Amino acid sequence: MIKAERLQLIISQVSKDQKVLLGNLSTLLNVSEDTIRRDIKELSDQGLLKAVRGGAISNSPIPLHFRDREHYDVSHKEIIAEKALQFIKDDQVVLFDSGTSALAVASHLPRARRITVITNSFPVASVLEDHPNAEVIFIGGRLNKTAFSTSGHEVIRVLNDIRPDVCFLGICSIDIDEGVTGKDYEDAQVKKTMVENAKHVIALSTLEKIGRAENYGICPIRAIDTIITDTDPGHPELLRYAAAGVEIV
Structure with missing residues (x-):
């Protein structure tokens, strides 16, 4: 699985379940937890989810203004x-x-x-x-x-x-x-x-x-x-x- 596909799957999982864990994603995607951690940081930096200890959770959908x-x-x-x-x-x-x-x-x-x-x-x-x-x-x-x-x-x-x-x-x-x-x-x-x-x-x-x-x-x-x-x-x-x-x- 290429990186772009992996990132999209992580986004989909967070959108579906509101929260994902490093271990579960590592098993699902057959890559190391360190790889998943880097993926989550990249997505978090883009504002697509929120990196937390042990995984990631969804951002709030509420408008700011x-x-x-x-x-x-x-x-x-x-x-x-x-x-x-x-x-x-x-x-x-x-x-x-x-x-x-x-x-x-x-x-x-x-x-x-x-x-x-x-x-x-x-x-x-x-x-x-x-x-x-x-x-x-x-x-x-x-x-x-x-x-x-x-x-x-x-x-x-x-x-x-x-x-x-x-x-x-x-x-x-x-x-x-x-x-x-x-x-x-x-x-x-x-x-x-x-x-x-x-x-x-x-x-x-x-x-x-x-x-x-x-x-x-x-x-x-x-x-x-x-x-x-x-x-x-x-x-x-x-x-x-x-x-x-x-x-x-």
Whole structure:
């Protein structure tokens, strides 16, 4: 088998199973694990998959720019938002990140709910501007034009001074071994600080983001308390996360 055929087969296997192991590919393609490791690195450098320890996993299919994500998979985000409302109680301090799933939760917030919202997301702040009982604290910083949010040292400094009751974290990619990862370095640093300081961390993730990874680490699975998805909690893709002690909703 020539190299081009081998690379295409690796891509096909990752696309089919979301994850491949060096040993399995070595046996399947009848080449050494070192050869497979070099192949995976080459494909990872091209952005076609994500090299991880012992193999590779799929990149997230989610668009990067907020405007594209805003209109992507809307019906599934609605399901997630409805499930998330049970975690929001009166008099809580609730932290919303810049994800479009977090925006969907904010958009569904009952007008009678009395909470303090902290966010670095311009869209979240905007959707709550006329909410009668939500006090909104917007964290200023450098504008991230791709995410319509703020980032940088000032945002992280403010986040380190608060202890929100709940943090709603929009997920780009999540994997049982790689944890939560993102496509943008500065955004990943902000999310990491949110996770470190919140009392209860809720990951908002459609099923297609499960078992995938990007370049920038945010937190390990053990740092997540709850995963809210658009599917049944008993879905086979979610069983490993439940076994790891994460609440699945």
